[in-house]
Amino acid sequence: MRRIPIMCACLALLASCTTAKPEANEPEASARYTFWRPAPVQNAAEPSNVIKESLASDWRPIAPENLLIMELQGGGQVTIELASNFAPIHVANIKALARGGWWNPASVYRIQENYVVQWGLNESDKPLPAGVVKAPPAEYDRALAGLDIRPLGFPDSYAPMVGHADGWPVGYDPEAGRAWLAHCYGMVGVGRDLAPDTGTGGELYAVIGHSPRHLDLNIATVGRVIEGIDRLTAHPRGTEALGFIKDPKNHIRIARIRLAAEIPAAQRPAFEVMRTDTAAFSAYVTGRANRGGGFFNRPAGGVDLCNALVPTRRKT
């Protein structure tokens, strides 16, 4: 019985600690205490103003080799940044599939409300291009060493720690020395069958709902949609289990998927991502955690990883 007051006294050094009334149906004891207490910041900079006032040096380009461009039949395109530092073999596969024209054509065959949209060839037997590794290892996390992580500064419901590294949202565990990409809205992963299958990269999905962070560490996360996610979301949901679209006639046709690097330099689109090791990004996170202006009366004093999406912008 003495442990509770001791914990409270110590936690108070960090944040206040309050007992809630015990419930009939109560979870583990620790849940009866506040894990932290938000400390709202009044008059924080508006995130949009932080972006507006940022310097050119606050941004990094997306290499054309890491930019995947998916062109839909009938117009519209979706651009995706590949995270080559997190799932290198899966990303190399995706690049080989693009260069080999494997997806030309392909289709969006799954749209599940509040979850994911998925595309590719859906269990086709089409031979894989040269260079594609058929059974990549489970690249679901990586070494923490080598990543320059900016801690978010707020608790997370899934990971011991979360933050941003090189423009990506990550969960990490300093004790285990591991880090992984977080399944935020717009993140792209590799569809797979049951373990030990890890997917080749031929079937991809993007998150289109509340960030399904339970997928973290369970699947190869390989990138994020930079532009055009509305081309994937603004369609009727699939009516089969898991949102699969029953009638192939209703699949959304993809004319081709290629790397920006395959397009002549003068014609390729170019994008930038806000650097996450800058004072500008810190101001952006503080602004996201403390929305103000004329509309918000009470800044939250906290933000979750997936509501602090790293800003991106089109250059050409």
Next chain:
Amino acid sequence: MRRIPIMCACLALLASCTTAKPEANEPEASARYTFWRPAPVQNAAEPSNVIKESLASDWRPIAPENLLIMELQGGGQVTIELASNFAPIHVANIKALARGGWWNPASVYRIQENYVVQWGLNESDKPLPAGVVKAPPAEYDRALAGLDIRPLGFPDSYAPMVGHADGWPVGYDPEAGRAWLAHCYGMVGVGRDLAPDTGTGGELYAVIGHSPRHLDLNIATVGRVIEGIDRLTAHPRGTEALGFIKDPKNHIRIARIRLAAEIPAAQRPAFEVMRTDTAAFSAYVTGRANRGGGFFNRPAGGVDLCNALVPTRRKT
């Protein structure tokens, strides 16, 4: 300098506490420590099985008086449960607007990617029906007393505590004695202008992206979509600022909005919500926090409030 080891030692009673390497661009000191450490549960029940095996007594009906039915022109409907215990004056307004036929017809005039869809009459001068309070108080939170909250059991990025009360996702602050509805996917709120305006209830929105919890405590949250949210999401996004749809011809027409209570009992739809004060709901939360089965290799050991959406089901 002595405070850090003391905190670590004390926090270790709750969870392990690890220092991460200090960053050049570092947020407040507390962020360098783990707030908690997930404790995954192997072989937790699958959430779908918990629902399948639940008892009739694990569910509560939605009163017809709290069920709003929005019929779209050309077919399709969206049903919404109203949270009369959280924003009673705004909810009473919505009921009066429905009974007065104020929205017949109305339209969806805003669809913002990864944020909200909004409907109503959009700044119409149409006189309000009798009984509608023109300037309701800011019902953005309520007394904690009187709510039977089941704590979620995992940390939250926004609130000191989160959990579920009477089937609703809530944030709460035991110290302040206040509680509020959380802006999870599918939750419905009242559009408003700048403060002190709080909205009449005539303009409503539903969340269709990663849960924008920064809206909590800043707006009257009045309910959630129970069925048919895909009727709101599967449309082209508005191209104006904030996702407003420029051309009224592209608005989505709403034929009428009424309460289930206005429909003869034999014809009205009926829904149930899982009770959140039951062992079944606790098993459901544990299952959501520890996905298993053949697909998930590593249960998370945690879940955020908005990934533990309370199950609902249609009865008739």
